[in-house]
Amino acid sequence: MCGMDGESNSIAFLRRLSRQEKRPKVIVVTMISHSRMLAGLLQLGIDAIIDKRDSLESLFEAVSVTRNGGRFLSPSAAQAVSCLPDNAPARAGVLSRREWEVFRLYASGLLIRDIAKRFGRSSKTIATQKRSGMRKLGLETEAELVEYLRQIGLV
Template sequence: MQGFSLRVVLADDHPAMIAGIHHGLSSVGTFQLTGTAANSTELFGLLDTDCCDVLVSDYSMPGNEHGDGIALFSLIRRRYPAVKLVVFTMLDNPAVLGALQNLGISCVVSKADAVSYLIPAIHAAATGGTYYSPTVQKTVRMRDLNGRNGNAPQPLSKRELEVLRLYAGGLTINEIAERLNRSKKTISTQKVRAMQKLGIERDVDLLRYAMEHGIVAASSQQGAAADEGQQD
């Protein structure tokens, strides 16, 4: 009789990160690593084979068929409701965490923490529990404290957050509309509402906000900020 085993799939667009996670989890007897994916197209190909109990996925995997971030996780939850999710990401700011919680995703590990924190996160996800690595826990505590003190900004909806992330990552309104299958007018309205909630009037300040709060990776934003600065 075989022992208990969780089938785990890893998704990240950086091969070195995949290798590091694979190495960190390969010695855990309760895990069976059944596949890896570098983008959402590869990921859905794996999930279609019913080879996964728990998916460990990066938040940002741009340039693929099904998108990334909140849009990707929403689609996964609808199409593969039995698959449990652990998000492994550098984007551990309050807005992102709130959007993940709204989707029912409560196991998040920061890439700033050791890969070993994925082990309890995977077990927690499999049993419907909650797990945050130390860096994420700190963000959650600060968000809750700000909320109690009345200092928390008006929260962005998950759609506003996704539009902000994609825009700050360098996509145009038209490109975001195409990627998210929404109208240009809808995307523009969601961007304006996000800026109003944040008290931001200029696009260049929106880009700086996204960088300072980890909504997009700094490397992807520097080019967008430079382009925006030239337009001011």
Template sequence: MGAQVARADQAEQTEQAERVRVIVADDHECVRIGVTGLLRASPRIDVVAEASDTHSLACQLDAHACDVVISDVCMPGMDGEYSSLSMLRRLVRTPRAPAVVVLTMISSAPMLSGLLQHGLQVIVDKRDVPYALLPAIDAARVREPFQSACTRSVLERAGAGCEPCVGVPSAREWEVLQLYVHGMPIGAIARQLGRSVKTVSTQKRNAMRKFGLATERELIEFATQIGLT
């Protein structure tokens, strides 16, 4: 009997050791609820925390031991910038830091190529979550690349000649772009922010260039994808 109890205890300890501790970060509550529900249905995943922006993600990383961070790349940033990209990029470059799975609705090939260029090699399109998220977690844990079907399709259509977008808009550029996609003309933005029309126009162009966006149509599509409109 004692040997059986010992074996049972050992099996339980092994199972616990193999469980994957995950933090889910997304600024849309419905996404967090869906992803967390899916993960909690798996007997080998522990969702240890959730975060709604980059600051709360940083706090949760300080508070909880974690193996994998699953994060939207377009959450509000910590210093007014547009994204959680800077933090995720630091994670993948830091030894013994949690692995990263990027969740995104972005379908811009230059932006997706830019994520890969930044070292964010595990990318799951939100439309692929039900069947791609668990394999992505497994790939991230062993530091292997993984792109879900929708992401892979965008990259394959773009081909090897796709120029990756590796820039990150400044806080001021992002501020201008948000106001613009919400329908405010350049002149009105300049008056509201106390800048010249030329400065605001330049900041808008710079932000679009860093996102790999060449036309107004691409800008509106991108804003829709990341939930700005």
């Protein structure tokens, strides 16, 4: 989910929204199918999650279910969340601006050492920021990172 209001990630916005005493029902429509992130959204109190690959009927059903006080997951979102092992923590992390920028540059094809040169930092610092961002999002492998970057449209 791309950022809003100058933030690097919409999760911060959703967190603030979920803390409001009187908040609207929130339906997230996303291409992200990472089970930890979707479970993290549910932990934030999101009312419905729709995978963009599911039918338009899912959106209509989500509106109906949430209007009546229920929680809704489209078929693909439900399948992704059901794949989460019981011992795996849910993650809907908020990346720092630098972590987001490292991800963006990494997705553009730059190597860690090239990103480090661009920021005037050591490769170790940039690698740490990359790992920190991955941890916040519940991504454990390079393959998961690349898939996440693909899903959000950076690759």
